[in-house]
Amino acid sequence: xxxxxxxKKDLASEMRTRYAINSLAMFIVVTISVILFSIGNEKIxxxxxxGLFWVVIFFSxxxxxxxxxxxxxxxxxxxxLQLIASPTTIFSGKLFxxxxxxxxxxxxxxxxxxxxxxxxxxxxxxxxxYAFILGNIGIAIASTLIASIIAKASSKGTLYPVxxxxxxxxxxxxxxxxxxxxMDGAPFQTSSVELAILGCYDVVMIAASFMxxxxxxxx
Amino acid sequence: MIWKIVLFLLLAFVSIAGIAFPIxxxxxxxxxxxxxxxxxxxxxxxxxxxxxxxxxxxxxxxxTVYSIKYLRNKDLVDDIKAHTSAQLxxxxxxxxxxxxxxxAKFAWGSYWSWDPRQTSIFALLLIYGxxxxxxxxxxxxxxxxxxxxxxxxxxxVTVPFFIFIMPRIMRGLHPGSADDTNAGxxxxxxxxxxxxxxxxxxxxxxTILYYWMWYVGYKSMLFKEKLNKQYH
Amino acid sequence: MSNFELKAETITKVFGRRLIFKDVDFSCKENGIYxxxxxxxxxxxxxxxxxxxxxxxTKGKVTHLFEGKPIDSEKLHNYIGFVAxxxxxxxxxxxxxxxxxxxxxxxxxxxxxxxxFLFHQFGLFDRKHDLVKGYSSGxxxxxxxxxxxxxxxxxxxxxxxxxxxxxxxxxxxxQTVRDESQNNIVIIASNEDSDLALCSSVLELQNFKLKTxx
Numbered sequence: 001x002x003x004x005x006x007x008k009k010d011l012a013s014e015m016r017t018r019y020a021i022n023s024l025a026m027f028i029v030v031t032i033s034v035i036l037f038s039i040g041n042e043k044i045x046x047x048x049x050x051g052l053f054w055v056v057i058f059f060s061x062x063x064x065x066x067x068x069x070x071x072x073x074x075x076x077x078x079x080x081l082q083l084i085a086s087p088t089t090i091f092s093g094k095l096f097x098x099x100x101x102x103x104x105x106x107x108x109x110x111x112x113x114x115x116x117x118x119x120x121x122x123x124x125x126x127x128x129x130y131a132f133i134l135g136n137i138g139i140a141i142a143s144t145l146i147a148s149i150i151a152k153a154s155s156k157g158t159l160y161p162v163x164x165x166x167x168x169x170x171x172x173x174x175x176x177x178x179x180x181x182x183m184d185g186a187p188f189q190t191s192s193v194e195l196a197i198l199g200c201y202d203v204v205m206i207a208a209s210f211m212x213x214x215x216x217x218x219x
Numbered sequence: 220m221i222w223k224i225v226l227f228l229l230l231a232f233v234s235i236a237g238i239a240f241p242i243x244x245x246x247x248x249x250x251x252x253x254x255x256x257x258x259x260x261x262x263x264x265x266x267x268x269x270x271x272x273x274x275x276x277x278x279x280x281x282x283t284v285y286s287i288k289y290l291r292n293k294d295l296v297d298d299i300k301a302h303t304s305a306q307l308x309x310x311x312x313x314x315x316x317x318x319x320x321x322x323a324k325f326a327w328g329s330y331w332s333w334d335p336r337q338t339s340i341f342a343l344l345l346i347y348g349x350x351x352x353x354x355x356x357x358x359x360x361x362x363x364x365x366x367x368x369x370x371x372x373x374x375x376v377t378v379p380f381f382i383f384i385m386p387r388i389m390r391g392l393h394p395g396s397a398d399d400t401n402a403g404x405x406x407x408x409x410x411x412x413x414x415x416x417x418x419x420x421x422x423x424x425x426t427i428l429y430y431w432m433w434y435v436g437y438k439s440m441l442f443k444e445k446l447n448k449q450y451h
Numbered sequence: 452m453s454n455f456e457l458k459a460e461t462i463t464k465v466f467g468r469r470l471i472f473k474d475v476d477f478s479c480k481e482n483g484i485y486x487x488x489x490x491x492x493x494x495x496x497x498x499x500x501x502x503x504x505x506x507x508x509t510k511g512k513v514t515h516l517f518e519g520k521p522i523d524s525e526k527l528h529n530y531i532g533f534v535a536x537x538x539x540x541x542x543x544x545x546x547x548x549x550x551x552x553x554x555x556x557x558x559x560x561x562x563x564x565x566x567x568f569l570f571h572q573f574g575l576f577d578r579k580h581d582l583v584k585g586y587s588s589g590x591x592x593x594x595x596x597x598x599x600x601x602x603x604x605x606x607x608x609x610x611x612x613x614x615x616x617x618x619x620x621x622x623x624x625x626q627t628v629r630d631e632s633q634n635n636i637v638i639i640a641s642n643e644d645s646d647l648a649l650c651s652s653v654l655e656l657q658n659f660k661l662k663t664x665x
Contacts, residue, residue, distance in 0.1 A: 001558075002555070002556050002557065002558040005552065005555035005556045005558075006556050008552075008555070009541075009552040009555075009556065012544070012548075012552075013541065013543055013544070016543050016544075017543050075539055075541075075542075076537065076538075076539035077539045077540070077541065079505065079537070079538060079539070080538060080539055080540065080553075081556075082505055082528075083503075083505070083528055083531065083533050083538075084528055084553050084556050084557045085528065085556050085557065086524075086525040086526070086528065088525070089556070093556075145373065146373075149353070149366050149369060149370060150353075152357065152362055152366060153353060153356040153357045153366065154356045154357070154358075155356050159352060159353065159356055162348070162349050162352050163349045163352070163353060163370065165345060165349070166342060166345040166346040166349055166374060166377070167373060167374060167377055169342055169345075169377075169381075170377055170380035170381055170384055171380075173384060174384055177387070193387065194384075194387065197380065197383065197384055200380075201377075201380060204376055205373075205376075208372065208373055208376050209373075212369045212372060212373065215290050215365050215368070215369055216365065216366065216369055218507070219361075219362070219505070219506045219507065293507075359466070359467065360467055447468070
C-alpha cells in the first residue's frame with residue numbers, strides 16, 4: 001500500500017539519521033526534569049500530577065510531530081512527494097508515522113512519569129488505557145494536520161503550539177478529567193460519556209483532515 | 220443612510236434604557252426593571268455583555284462560511300470577507316471577555332474563575348489569536364488565504380466539543396458551577412417583558428452594527444488591495 | 452498518434468502582484484518533442500509546473516486525457532515523468548533505495564531488468580548502492596532521469612534537461628529524449644540551443660507565440 005510505503009520510508013530515514021528520535025528523547029527527559037525541579041520537595045496533589053502528565057505529553061508532541069512535514073519542506077522534497085503520490089496517500093502515510101510516534105513517545109512518558117511522581121497512581125487502569133488510546137489517536141490526527149499547515153508558513157517552531165493548542169484543547173480537557181476519574185477509581189459508567197467524546201473527536205478530526213488536506217498540500 | 224440613523228437611534232435607546240432604567244423590587248411602570256436576586260444593579264450589564272458574546276460567535280461563523288466559499292471558488296474577495304469577519308470577531312471577543320470579567324467581579328467576587336463560559340470565550344480568543352498569527356507568517360496571498368481558511372474550518376469544528384464538554388468538565392472543578400447564574404444563560408433570569416424587549420433590541424442593534432462594520436471593513440480592504448496591486 | 456493528450460487553455464499566472472504570463476495556449480497530441488523557451492524569469496518553470504498539474508493556474512484550464520478520457524487528478528502522477536534542477540532526492544538513502552521507495556509509494560512495480568538497464572544507460576550502475584549524499588550534481592541529475600523513467604510514464608517534462616551534465620551526460624539525455632519521443636510526449640523547457648534543436652515546435656514565453664521549427 002502506498003501510504004504504508006511512505007511510512008516505511010520515513011521510518012527508514014529516521015532509523016538511519018536518528019535526527020528526531022534523539023532530540024525527542026532528550027526533550028522528554030528535560031521537560032520532566034524541569035517539572036521535577038520546579039516542584040522541589042513540595043507534595044503535589046494527585047489531580048495536579050495528572051494534569052501535568054498531559055502537559056508533558058502536549059509539549060513533547062509539539063516537539064516531535066511537526067517533523068513529518070517540516071523535514072520534507074526544508075529539504076525541498078515536497079515537490080518530489082507531490083510527483084509520486086496523491087494528497088490522500090501523503091496524509092495517510094504521515095498520519096500513520098505520527099500515530100506510531102505518539103504512541104511510542106507517550107508510553108515512555110507514562111512509564112517515566114509513574115516512576116518519578118509518587119502522586120501519579122491510577123486506580124482504574126483500564127479506564128486510563130482506553131482514554132490513553134483514544135486520546136493519543138486524537139493528538140496524532142490534529143497534530144499531523146496542523147503540522148502540514150505550519151510547514152508552509154514561516155517561524156514554524158513557535159507557530160506550531162500556538163495553532164495546535166486551541167484545536168487540542170477540548171481533547172486535553174477531556175483527557176485530564178478522565179485521568180482524574182481513573183485515579184479516583186471511578187467506574188466506567190460515569191466516564192462513558194467522556195470516552196464517547198474522545199471517540200467523536202477522533203472521527204470528526206479524521207474526516208475533516210482528509211477533506212481539508214488537499215487544500216493545504218496543493219498550491 | 221436611513222439604516223445608519225435607525226441603528227444610531229436603536230443603540231442609543233438601548234444604551235440609555237439599559238443603564239438608566241431603575242431596578243425596583245416590584246416594577247410598576249414600563250421603564251422599571253425587576254430585581255433579580257443575587258444580581259441587583261449589575262444585571263444591566265447583560266444588555267451589553269451578552270450581545271458582544273453573541274456577535275463574536277456570529278463573526279466566527281461568518282468567517283468559517285466565507286472560508287468554505289474561498290476554498291471552493293479561490294476568489295480572494297471571499298478571503299478578505301473572512302478576514303474582516305475574524306478581525307471584528309476578535310474585537311468583540313475581547314469586549315465579551317472584559318465585560319464578562321467585570322460582571323464576574325461584581326456577581327461572584329473575582330474577575331476570573333475558569334467557569335465554563337469564561338473558559339469557552341477564552342478558548343475562542345486563543346483561536347482568533349492563532350488565526351492572526353498564522354496569517355502574519357505566510358507571505359503568498361493564495362497560500363495565506365488557503366491556510367487560514369483551513370484553520371478556520373478546523374477550529375470551527377472543535378467548537379461544538381466545547382459546548383458539550385464544558386458542563387461535564389467543570390462539574391467537579393468549580394464549586395459554583397452547579398447553581399451558576401453566569402453570563403449567557405439567559406434562561407435562568409427572570410426577566411420581565413420590558414427587560415426582555417430591551418435585551419432583544421440590544422441584540423438586534425449589535426448585530427446590525429456588526430454587519431455594517433463588516434461591510435465597511437471588507438470594502439475598504441478591497442480598495443486598499445486594488446490600490447496596491449499593479450500588474451506589470 | 453499518442454494515446455495521451457495535454458491541453459492547456461488560456462493559462463494566466465499571477466504571483467501576488469506580478470503577472471508572469473497571460474492567456475497562453477499549449478497542447479500536445481502527437482508523440483514527439485515539444486519545447487518551451489524564454490529568457491530567465493519568463494516563467495518557463497512555472498508554466499511547466501502548471502501543465503504538469505503541480506501548481507494551479509490563476510486563470511485557465513489544464514486537461515490531461517488518456518485514450519480520450521480525462522485522467523483523475525488522484526492518479527495523474529503515475530503518467531508523468533519530471534526532471535528539474537530544483538527536484539530533490541533523499542540524501543540519506545542510496546540511489547537504488549530512493550528509486551525503490553519512490554516506486555513503492557507510487558504503488559507500482561518495476562522489473563529488476565528495467566532498473567539495471569536505466570542505471571547502465573545513465574552510467575550510474577557502479578555507484579548505485581552509494582548514498583546520494585556523496586553524489587556530484589551531475590550524478591544527481593542523472594539519477595533524476597532514472598526517477599522519471601522507471602515507471603514508464605506517458606508524458607515527460609524536462610526542465611533544463613542538460614543542467615549539471617558533462618558532454619557524455621548530455622548525449623545520454625538527448626538519446627533518451629529521442630527514444631522516448633517515439634512512443635510518448637516529451638516536453639522540454641530550456642534556453643540552450645542544443646536542447647531546443649531537438650524540438651519540433653517551441654513555445655516562446657516572452658512573446659506568447661508558438662514558433663514552429665524544422
